[in-house]
Amino acid sequence: MAHSHEAHHHERPRDLTRNQELVLTTLNNAEAPLSAYDILDKLRDEGLRAPLQVYRALEKLIEHGLAHRLESLNAFVCCADANCHGRASGTAAFAICSNGGRVDEFADPEVTARLAAWAGETGFALERTTIELRGRCAECRAA
Amino acid sequence: MAHSHEAHHHERPRDLTRNQELVLTTLNNAEAPLSAYDILDKLRDEGLRAPLQVYRALEKLIEHGLAHRLESLNAFVCCADANCHGRASGTAAFAICSNGGRVDEFADPEVTARLAAWAGETGFALERTTIELRGRCAECRAA
DNA sequence: GCGCGATATGTTATGACATTACGCTATCGA
Protein backbone atom coordinates (compact mmCIF):
# COMPACT_ATOMS: atom_id res chain seq x y z
CA MET A 1 0.00 0.00 0.00
CA ALA A 2 2.31 2.74 1.20
CA HIS A 3 4.43 2.62 -1.88
CA SER A 4 6.44 5.78 -2.07
CA HIS A 5 9.56 6.16 -4.15
CA GLU A 6 11.53 4.12 -1.65
CA ALA A 7 15.25 4.10 -1.20
CA HIS A 8 16.47 0.61 -1.88
CA HIS A 9 15.31 -2.83 -1.03
CA HIS A 10 18.44 -4.16 0.51
CA GLU A 11 18.11 -4.35 4.22
CA ARG A 12 20.12 -2.21 6.53
CA PRO A 13 21.78 -4.72 8.77
CA ARG A 14 22.24 -2.22 11.54
CA ASP A 15 18.67 -1.19 11.85
CA LEU A 16 18.25 -3.69 14.59
CA THR A 17 16.22 -3.20 17.72
CA ARG A 18 17.65 -3.85 21.12
CA ASN A 19 16.25 -7.38 21.37
CA GLN A 20 17.34 -8.27 17.87
CA GLU A 21 20.82 -6.97 18.61
CA LEU A 22 21.02 -9.00 21.80
CA VAL A 23 19.91 -12.19 20.09
CA LEU A 24 22.25 -11.70 17.15
CA THR A 25 25.19 -11.08 19.44
CA THR A 26 24.37 -14.20 21.39
CA LEU A 27 24.30 -16.25 18.21
CA ASN A 28 27.54 -14.71 17.04
CA ASN A 29 29.26 -15.64 20.27
CA ALA A 30 28.01 -19.20 20.23
CA GLU A 31 30.10 -22.01 18.80
CA ALA A 32 27.14 -24.24 18.19
CA PRO A 33 23.49 -23.77 17.28
CA LEU A 34 21.30 -22.46 20.07
CA SER A 35 17.68 -23.20 20.72
CA ALA A 36 15.39 -20.28 21.40
CA TYR A 37 15.32 -21.28 25.04
CA ASP A 38 19.11 -21.45 25.17
CA ILE A 39 19.19 -17.90 23.89
CA LEU A 40 16.58 -16.84 26.39
CA ASP A 41 18.60 -18.26 29.26
CA LYS A 42 21.67 -16.37 28.12
CA LEU A 43 19.74 -13.13 27.99
CA ARG A 44 17.93 -13.23 31.33
CA ASP A 45 20.43 -10.77 32.73
CA GLU A 46 19.61 -8.38 29.94
CA GLY A 47 16.00 -8.41 30.97
CA LEU A 48 14.46 -10.94 28.64
CA ARG A 49 11.83 -13.04 30.32
CA ALA A 50 9.70 -14.86 27.76
CA PRO A 51 10.32 -17.13 24.75
CA LEU A 52 8.31 -14.88 22.52
CA GLN A 53 10.80 -12.08 22.88
CA VAL A 54 13.43 -14.36 21.42
CA TYR A 55 11.24 -15.83 18.72
CA ARG A 56 10.22 -12.38 17.54
CA ALA A 57 13.82 -11.26 17.29
CA LEU A 58 14.80 -14.43 15.48
CA GLU A 59 12.01 -13.97 12.99
CA LYS A 60 13.35 -10.59 11.98
CA LEU A 61 16.96 -11.70 11.90
CA ILE A 62 16.04 -14.58 9.62
CA GLU A 63 14.03 -12.25 7.40
CA HIS A 64 17.13 -10.09 7.03
CA GLY A 65 19.32 -13.10 6.29
CA LEU A 66 21.36 -12.57 9.43
CA ALA A 67 20.43 -15.86 11.01
CA HIS A 68 19.17 -19.27 9.99
CA ARG A 69 16.94 -21.87 11.51
CA LEU A 70 18.18 -25.44 11.43
CA GLU A 71 15.06 -27.49 11.00
CA SER A 72 16.57 -30.81 11.93
CA LEU A 73 17.80 -29.38 15.21
CA ASN A 74 15.12 -26.91 16.16
CA ALA A 75 17.91 -24.46 16.71
CA PHE A 76 19.40 -21.32 15.26
CA VAL A 77 22.75 -20.08 13.99
CA CYS A 78 23.98 -16.75 12.76
CA CYS A 79 24.65 -16.56 9.06
CA ALA A 80 28.20 -17.29 8.03
CA ASP A 81 27.92 -16.29 4.41
CA ALA A 82 27.89 -12.65 3.39
CA ASN A 83 26.01 -13.58 0.25
CA CYS A 84 22.98 -14.55 2.27
CA HIS A 85 22.19 -11.01 3.28
CA GLY A 86 23.95 -9.28 0.46
CA ARG A 87 22.62 -10.19 -2.92
CA ALA A 88 20.74 -13.09 -4.38
CA SER A 89 22.40 -16.07 -2.85
CA GLY A 90 22.34 -19.63 -3.83
CA THR A 91 20.34 -21.73 -1.45
CA ALA A 92 22.23 -22.15 1.77
CA ALA A 93 23.18 -25.62 2.92
CA PHE A 94 24.36 -26.64 6.37
CA ALA A 95 26.65 -29.41 7.48
CA ILE A 96 25.97 -30.20 11.10
CA CYS A 97 28.43 -32.23 13.11
CA SER A 98 26.72 -34.82 15.28
CA ASN A 99 29.57 -34.68 17.70
CA GLY A 100 30.53 -31.14 18.55
CA GLY A 101 27.50 -29.46 17.05
CA ARG A 102 29.71 -27.43 14.77
CA VAL A 103 27.87 -26.07 11.75
CA ASP A 104 29.33 -25.25 8.38
CA GLU A 105 27.32 -23.11 6.00
CA PHE A 106 27.91 -23.37 2.29
CA ALA A 107 26.19 -22.91 -1.03
CA ASP A 108 26.48 -25.03 -4.12
CA PRO A 109 25.19 -23.29 -7.24
CA GLU A 110 24.78 -26.59 -9.04
CA VAL A 111 22.57 -27.98 -6.29
CA THR A 112 20.54 -24.80 -6.31
CA ALA A 113 20.20 -24.99 -10.06
CA ARG A 114 19.12 -28.63 -10.08
CA LEU A 115 16.45 -28.05 -7.47
CA ALA A 116 15.22 -24.99 -9.30
CA ALA A 117 15.12 -27.05 -12.49
CA TRP A 118 13.04 -29.74 -10.82
CA ALA A 119 10.65 -27.06 -9.59
CA GLY A 120 10.44 -25.57 -13.07
CA GLU A 121 9.67 -28.89 -14.70
CA THR A 122 6.95 -29.80 -12.25
CA GLY A 123 5.38 -26.37 -11.94
CA PHE A 124 6.30 -26.06 -8.29
CA ALA A 125 6.61 -22.43 -7.17
CA LEU A 126 9.67 -22.68 -4.98
CA GLU A 127 9.73 -20.35 -2.01
CA ARG A 128 12.25 -21.75 0.40
CA THR A 129 14.73 -24.60 0.53
CA THR A 130 16.15 -26.52 3.45
CA ILE A 131 19.34 -28.51 3.00
CA GLU A 132 20.92 -30.03 6.06
CA LEU A 133 23.70 -32.61 6.17
CA ARG A 134 24.34 -34.64 9.28
CA GLY A 135 27.56 -36.40 10.03
CA ARG A 136 30.94 -35.94 11.67
CA CYS A 137 33.16 -33.07 10.75
CA ALA A 138 36.80 -33.55 9.81
CA GLU A 139 38.00 -32.12 13.10
CA CYS A 140 35.98 -34.55 15.19
CA ARG A 141 37.02 -37.48 13.03
CA ALA A 142 40.66 -36.64 13.57
CA ALA A 143 40.27 -36.49 17.33
CA MET B 1 -6.79 -60.66 16.32
CA ALA B 2 -4.97 -63.75 15.29
CA HIS B 3 -1.69 -63.16 13.59
CA SER B 4 -2.19 -64.66 10.17
CA HIS B 5 0.96 -63.44 8.63
CA GLU B 6 2.32 -66.55 7.02
CA ALA B 7 2.00 -65.60 3.39
CA HIS B 8 3.43 -62.22 2.60
CA HIS B 9 2.96 -61.86 -1.08
CA HIS B 10 4.40 -58.81 -2.75
CA GLU B 11 7.63 -57.23 -1.77
CA ARG B 12 5.74 -54.76 0.33
CA PRO B 13 7.12 -54.47 3.81
CA ARG B 14 9.16 -56.80 5.90
CA ASP B 15 7.67 -58.33 8.99
CA LEU B 16 6.04 -55.45 10.67
CA THR B 17 4.62 -55.59 14.13
CA ARG B 18 1.03 -54.70 14.77
CA ASN B 19 1.78 -51.12 15.78
CA GLN B 20 4.13 -50.59 12.89
CA GLU B 21 1.53 -51.95 10.50
CA LEU B 22 -1.13 -49.67 11.93
CA VAL B 23 1.05 -46.59 11.64
CA LEU B 24 2.18 -47.42 8.13
CA THR B 25 -1.39 -47.97 6.99
CA THR B 26 -2.40 -44.66 8.49
CA LEU B 27 0.39 -42.89 6.65
CA ASN B 28 -0.51 -44.65 3.42
CA ASN B 29 -4.10 -43.53 3.68
CA ALA B 30 -3.20 -39.94 4.43
CA GLU B 31 -3.02 -37.34 1.70
CA ALA B 32 -0.77 -35.05 3.64
CA PRO B 33 1.96 -35.45 6.22
CA LEU B 34 0.78 -36.44 9.68
CA SER B 35 2.28 -35.52 13.01
CA ALA B 36 2.83 -38.29 15.50
CA TYR B 37 -0.12 -36.99 17.46
CA ASP B 38 -2.31 -36.96 14.36
CA ILE B 39 -1.46 -40.60 13.88
CA LEU B 40 -2.14 -41.33 17.51
CA ASP B 41 -5.58 -39.76 17.26
CA LYS B 42 -6.42 -41.85 14.24
CA LEU B 43 -5.40 -45.02 16.05
CA ARG B 44 -7.17 -44.55 19.37
CA ASP B 45 -9.82 -46.99 18.26
CA GLU B 46 -7.15 -49.58 17.60
CA GLY B 47 -6.02 -49.32 21.16
CA LEU B 48 -3.12 -46.92 20.97
CA ARG B 49 -2.97 -44.57 23.90
CA ALA B 50 0.42 -42.91 24.13
CA PRO B 51 2.70 -40.90 21.81
CA LEU B 52 5.58 -43.22 22.43
CA GLN B 53 3.78 -46.10 20.79
CA VAL B 54 3.62 -44.06 17.61
CA TYR B 55 7.15 -42.72 17.82
CA ARG B 56 8.55 -46.20 18.31
CA ALA B 57 6.72 -47.52 15.28
CA LEU B 58 7.81 -44.54 13.19
CA GLU B 59 11.41 -45.09 14.20
CA LYS B 60 11.36 -48.60 12.80
CA LEU B 61 9.47 -47.65 9.66
CA ILE B 62 12.01 -44.93 8.95
CA GLU B 63 14.86 -47.34 9.58
CA HIS B 64 13.38 -49.64 6.96
CA GLY B 65 12.90 -46.79 4.51
CA LEU B 66 9.13 -47.15 4.56
CA ALA B 67 8.48 -43.70 5.96
CA HIS B 68 10.20 -40.35 6.18
CA ARG B 69 10.29 -37.56 8.68
CA LEU B 70 9.83 -34.05 7.32
CA GLU B 71 12.00 -31.91 9.53
CA SER B 72 10.55 -28.60 8.53
CA LEU B 73 7.08 -29.82 9.39
CA ASN B 74 7.68 -32.10 12.35
CA ALA B 75 5.55 -34.59 10.52
CA PHE B 76 5.78 -37.90 8.73
CA VAL B 77 4.93 -39.37 5.33
CA CYS B 78 5.12 -42.82 3.89
CA CYS B 79 7.84 -43.33 1.33
CA ALA B 80 6.76 -42.82 -2.25
CA ASP B 81 9.87 -44.11 -3.92
CA ALA B 82 10.57 -47.83 -4.17
CA ASN B 83 14.25 -47.09 -4.41
CA CYS B 84 14.31 -45.83 -0.84
CA HIS B 85 13.80 -49.25 0.65
CA GLY B 86 14.89 -51.29 -2.29
CA ARG B 87 18.33 -50.43 -3.49
CA ALA B 88 20.87 -47.82 -2.66
CA SER B 89 18.92 -44.67 -3.18
CA GLY B 90 20.01 -41.22 -3.93
CA THR B 91 19.20 -38.85 -1.15
CA ALA B 92 15.49 -38.25 -1.05
CA ALA B 93 14.16 -34.74 -1.50
CA PHE B 94 10.69 -33.50 -0.67
CA ALA B 95 8.63 -30.74 -2.21
CA ILE B 96 6.03 -29.64 0.28
CA CYS B 97 3.08 -27.56 -0.84
CA SER B 98 2.32 -24.72 1.55
CA ASN B 99 -1.27 -24.80 0.49
CA GLY B 100 -2.66 -28.30 0.45
CA GLY B 101 0.18 -29.96 2.28
CA ARG B 102 0.80 -32.26 -0.64
CA VAL B 103 4.26 -33.78 -0.63
CA ASP B 104 6.23 -34.92 -3.63
CA GLU B 105 9.22 -37.16 -3.08
CA PHE B 106 11.99 -37.23 -5.62
CA ALA B 107 15.69 -37.89 -5.95
CA ASP B 108 18.22 -36.03 -8.03
CA PRO B 109 21.46 -37.95 -8.50
CA GLU B 110 23.32 -34.79 -9.41
CA VAL B 111 22.31 -33.10 -6.17
CA THR B 112 23.29 -36.17 -4.22
CA ALA B 113 26.63 -36.26 -6.02
CA ARG B 114 27.38 -32.59 -5.41
CA LEU B 115 26.65 -32.85 -1.71
CA ALA B 116 28.73 -36.00 -1.44
CA ALA B 117 31.52 -34.18 -3.26
CA TRP B 118 31.40 -31.29 -0.83
CA ALA B 119 31.57 -33.74 2.06
CA GLY B 120 34.51 -35.50 0.47
CA GLU B 121 36.43 -32.28 -0.06
CA THR B 122 35.93 -31.07 3.47
CA GLY B 123 36.38 -34.39 5.23
CA PHE B 124 32.81 -34.46 6.47
CA ALA B 125 31.55 -37.99 7.13
CA LEU B 126 28.06 -37.70 5.73
CA GLU B 127 25.45 -39.79 7.49
CA ARG B 128 22.11 -38.33 6.60
CA THR B 129 20.77 -35.59 4.36
CA THR B 130 17.63 -33.52 4.60
CA ILE B 131 16.35 -31.71 1.53
CA GLU B 132 12.98 -30.00 1.75
CA LEU B 133 11.48 -27.55 -0.71
CA ARG B 134 8.61 -25.31 0.30
CA GLY B 135 6.30 -23.60 -2.13
CA ARG B 136 3.06 -24.08 -4.02
CA CYS B 137 2.49 -27.12 -6.16
CA ALA B 138 1.29 -26.87 -9.74
CA GLU B 139 -2.17 -28.07 -8.84
CA CYS B 140 -2.71 -25.40 -6.21
CA ARG B 141 -1.35 -22.71 -8.48
CA ALA B 142 -3.82 -23.65 -11.15
CA ALA B 143 -6.75 -23.52 -8.77
C1' DG C 1 9.73 -77.92 27.73
C1' DC C 2 13.16 -74.47 30.13
C1' DG C 3 16.07 -70.54 30.58
C1' DC C 4 17.53 -66.43 28.70
C1' DG C 5 18.62 -62.48 25.78
C1' DA C 6 16.63 -59.47 22.39
C1' DT C 7 12.73 -57.05 20.91
C1' DA C 8 8.26 -55.03 21.34
C1' DT C 9 4.76 -53.10 24.28
C1' DG C 10 1.87 -50.25 27.65
C1' DT C 11 1.66 -46.28 30.97
C1' DT C 12 2.85 -42.24 33.44
C1' DA C 13 5.17 -38.26 33.83
C1' DT C 14 8.02 -34.78 32.15
C1' DG C 15 10.83 -32.08 29.10
C1' DA C 16 11.53 -29.19 24.95
C1' DC C 17 9.87 -26.23 21.43
C1' DA C 18 6.50 -22.73 19.67
C1' DT C 19 2.36 -19.79 19.39
C1' DT C 20 -2.03 -17.28 20.71
C1' DA C 21 -4.06 -13.56 22.97
C1' DC C 22 -4.06 -9.26 25.10
C1' DG C 23 -2.53 -4.74 26.19
C1' DC C 24 0.79 -1.10 26.14
C1' DT C 25 4.17 2.29 23.86
C1' DA C 26 6.64 4.76 20.31
C1' DT C 27 6.88 6.56 15.73
C1' DC C 28 5.52 8.51 11.49
C1' DG C 29 3.09 10.64 8.05
C1' DA C 30 -1.83 12.20 6.34
Place this chain on the structure above:
DNA sequence: TCGATAGCGTAATGTCATAACATATCGCGC
Protein backbone atom coordinates in the same frame (compact mmCIF):
# COMPACT_ATOMS: atom_id res chain seq x y z
C1' DT D 1 -4.48 15.04 16.04
C1' DC D 2 -5.43 10.87 14.38
C1' DG D 3 -4.82 6.34 12.79
C1' DA D 4 -1.61 2.89 11.07
C1' DT D 5 2.49 0.25 11.80
C1' DA D 6 5.91 -1.79 14.43
C1' DG D 7 7.94 -3.29 18.56
C1' DC D 8 7.65 -4.76 23.36
C1' DG D 9 6.12 -7.43 27.90
C1' DT D 10 3.51 -11.06 30.07
C1' DA D 11 0.60 -15.04 30.82
C1' DA D 12 -1.40 -18.92 29.23
C1' DT D 13 -1.62 -22.51 26.19
C1' DG D 14 -0.57 -25.58 22.48
C1' DT D 15 2.46 -28.89 20.09
C1' DC D 16 6.19 -32.14 19.68
C1' DA D 17 9.27 -35.66 21.83
C1' DT D 18 11.52 -38.58 25.36
C1' DA D 19 12.75 -40.64 30.10
C1' DA D 20 11.78 -44.12 33.20
C1' DC D 21 9.75 -48.16 34.52
C1' DA D 22 7.05 -52.42 34.24
C1' DT D 23 5.34 -56.43 31.23
C1' DA D 24 4.95 -59.30 27.53
C1' DT D 25 6.56 -62.02 23.62
C1' DC D 26 9.66 -64.36 20.49
C1' DG D 27 13.69 -67.21 19.04
C1' DC D 28 16.81 -70.37 20.15
C1' DG D 29 20.36 -73.31 22.51
C1' DC D 30 19.86 -76.75 25.67
